[in-house]
Amino acid sequence: MRRFTAIVNPAAGRAAGAAALIPLARALRGAGAQVEAEYSRGFGHAAELAERAAGAGRTVLAVGGDGMAGTVAGSLAETDAVCGLVPGAVGRNAVARALGLPRASEELAELLLHGEPRPVDVLRVDGEAPSFALGAVWIGAGAARTAPGRALASRRSALFRITVDGTPYEMRGHTAVLANAPCPGAPAAPDSGPGVRLDDGALEVAVLGGGPGRPTRTRGEMLRGRSVRVEADRPMPYAADGIPAPGLPLTARVLPAALRVLH
Known part of the structure; x- marks a missing residue:
């Protein structure tokens, strides 16, 4: 027992x-x-x-x-x-x-x-101090409800510089999300894509745009990888599973099958 x-x-x-x-x-x-x-x-x-x-x-x-x-x-x-x-x-x-x-x-x-316990991925986030997440990291406006830098995270857009497994991208929006699990408000992968799963050894990365009175939408393509670095052209707070952190830059890395969970 x-x-x-x-x-x-x-x-x-x-x-x-x-x-x-x-x-x-x-x-x-x-x-x-x-x-x-x-x-x-x-x-x-x-x-x-x-x-x-x-x-x-x-x-x-x-x-x-x-x-x-x-x-x-x-x-x-x-x-x-x-x-x-x-x-x-x-x-x-x-x-x-x-x-x-x-x-x-x-x-x-x-x-x-x-x-029976089954393995799921864990997300390690290295910023000013290391943290971990099972669900997602929200950066910018998406983190404003929990992060101390709420005033910095208005829906005014920022230029995100995102490096996924060594490949650099630039996208503009008010929020970036790194999803290890499906989360409310995060964009779903295209029908042809694999979707967000807790046991696939990868992160889904998206930048969201839109403004007051306009629907939030994905800016650019959905990205996918195991190691992600995020920077921006202005101060942006982030929150890992809702726990606030000081701000960018951050590097997130998937720890595949790192946790045994009963589910």
Whole structure:
């Protein structure tokens, strides 16, 4: 029987993560599993808790939104640890949706108890400080709702200089997105393309344009690669899975099949 440690940010999403854990823990314990909860003081503390639990041989549950999922993923990447995701607030769980995880506690408990871990890719982001993501990195206006440089990220366009696997591109827009998983608001790949997947060893890269009262649209072609560097001609904040970072430049690299997730 698996032993679970749930990592919870009690302040996130109006405590939706903590609320989601209560019926799930009841279902897991009812089946005979051991469940303990660790309440983090922030994302750095959450990473430490996840590493400690994994080191003790426990299955680590990331409880909450994409920020917690990406934090736990980064702490456990390229190890033998097993991770489960527990969605919190509706609309903040792009990775859980991409993996097709059930929202009902009983169904999710069944998956966590009896599912087999499968590998997914993790995104390492190197800027002023390294970070990790499972879902996506939003740069510019797309990051404004979480990044401290909100005033810098108006829908005024910037010239993005993007290098994908050594090949340089220049595109103008108000947002760039590096997608490791399908995310709301991110452009879908063309019908002929492979689409965005968590286990394909690649990132989808797009620059978005448009202005007030006009629809957002993709500028130029969708790019695809394993290593991406992004610069711009003006200061632009970014957010990795919703966690704000100081600003460009950044280099993002896919760590293929780096995390074992129950799904």
